Amino acid sequence: MWAPEPPGRGAGRGLLGLRERVAVYGGDLDARRRLGGGYRVRARIPLDRP
Secondary structure (H helix, E strand, O other), X not given: OOXXXXXXXXXXXXXXXXXXXXXXOOOEXXXXXXXXXXXXXXXXXXXXXX
């Protein structure tokens, strides 16, 4: 059974892995650092597959 990794112990895919998964559905991912700290992440996935 799958269990989430503890914080800081991920598989190392991070944003790259998320970008790849979004692309499978014809979408795109935008991730930027925020001036006040942290990140803004936006994924756009079309309703219909290409």
